[in-house]
Amino acid sequence: MFAIYVHDLSPVIFRITDQIQLRWYGLAYLAGFLAGAFLLERLSRRNLWVLPPGSAGDFISAAAIFGVFLGGRLGYMLWYWPREHGWGWITEDPLVIFRVWEGGMASHGGVLGLVVFTWFYSRKKKVSWTGLGDGLCVVAPLGLFFGRLANFINGELYGRTAEGVAWAMKFPATLVDRKMIENESFGPAMLAAAEVEPRLVPYLGADGIPRDASIYQAAMSFQQHVPFGSASNPEITVALEPFLEARHPSQLYEALLEGALLFAILWWVRVRYPHAPNGLLTGLFFVLYAVFRIICEQFREPDSKMVGAMTSGQFLSLFMIAAGAVFIAVAVKKGPTKTLNAES
Incomplete structure (x- = not known):
């Protein structure tokens, strides 16, 4: 809820x-x-x-x-x-x-x-x-x-993450934050997003981790090509939702x-x-x-x-x-x- x-x-x-x-x-x-x-x-x-x-x-x-x-x-x-x-x-x-x-x-x-x-x-x-x-x-x-x-x-x-806060929200941009990139949810989240957005596929390995040597730079490339949370592709938002943490709208x-x-x-x-x-x-x-x-x-x-x-x-x-x-x-x-x- x-x-x-x-x-x-x-x-x-x-x-x-x-x-x-x-x-x-x-x-x-x-x-x-x-x-x-x-x-x-x-x-x-x-x-x-x-x-x-x-x-x-x-x-x-x-x-x-x-x-x-x-x-x-x-x-x-x-x-x-x-x-x-x-x-x-x-x-x-x-x-x-x-x-x-x-x-x-x-x-x-x-x-x-x-x-x-x-x-x-x-x-x-x-x-x-x-x-x-x-x-x-x-x-x-x-x-x-x-x-x-x-x-x-x-x-x-x-x-920051919020537990039990009724107005807490989930921000897809957290997935491309430098501190969040190596989170264990990143790879699975990318695979889920790729299922609804084929343009992500060339950037990903089989585990969902970017092929680029720099995970951060690769993730930022994703955001440039397919902005996370953009209303232009709401299916990405739905796919990423299970991997996102609830946060304060600070x-x-x-x-x-x-x-x-x-x-x-x-x-x-x-x-x-x-x-x-x-x-x-x-x-x-x-x-x-x-x-x-x-x-x-x-x-x-x-x-x-x-x-x-x-x-x-x-x-x-x-x-x-x-x-x-x-x-x-x-x-x-x-x-x-x-x-x-x-x-x-």
Whole structure:
């Protein structure tokens, strides 16, 4: 009666060619930026942000490029990638930094990128750095919300195994996870999938193990040719189901806590306390995001090497809590602000 749902959503909304396609992940970023720009404009018109009305669009566009994308990708390549692949990419294949589909981006890196970006932007516009960041931090959880929903649709960043959880789910992508490849269920699962998808047969040996010397690379080739869990071939999902473990839908946990709940809290504080000192909302974002991330990581399958008893996400969140505490302490010491921008 538990874990009856097997994830079978496709990451692609529509496909023109293999190179030209619209994916949910890209749409999630767009939705986050549009929602952020819309709400920042509302805050500005209500005199609740340091930039004047009409500035939100330009600010969000620049923040997306120089903060989210650049910071997120650099964060991944400097923290997560070396922990799995080493530092050889710097000299052997530096262009991998532009191939965001290989590994992706790091949310902590995106946050740090936005911190640096807002500092430079505030100097250019001659406004308060912490006041500028407060507005961004209020709307940023919406981007996190849409991003985690896209993670769920992609079937990635799934949770740890769950026993007796009524809403637990099975994710076919676990079969091509580096940590799961040598699981004893892998070979039988591949044979079961090959019975309904002949395109898998050339890749498999008689025991279901890939002929390729690298099991991981072969499995990733399967996923490229026949995406596991894709709605285009539901028979594969049915064939793989007996070999899959029930897991927490941790992407949805993160969407609700790091996204929806965090946004609701920060929006309420911004509107309820219009004269809150600059930097307070930034500090609250850092602390609450980090706390929610640490909680959610307890249910999420670690996607990188552990740091002692903590996941990488939990370890990096400790620094966010410390930084958030500093922002809050400085804000409280400064006291309430009078007016954020000159226009109402």
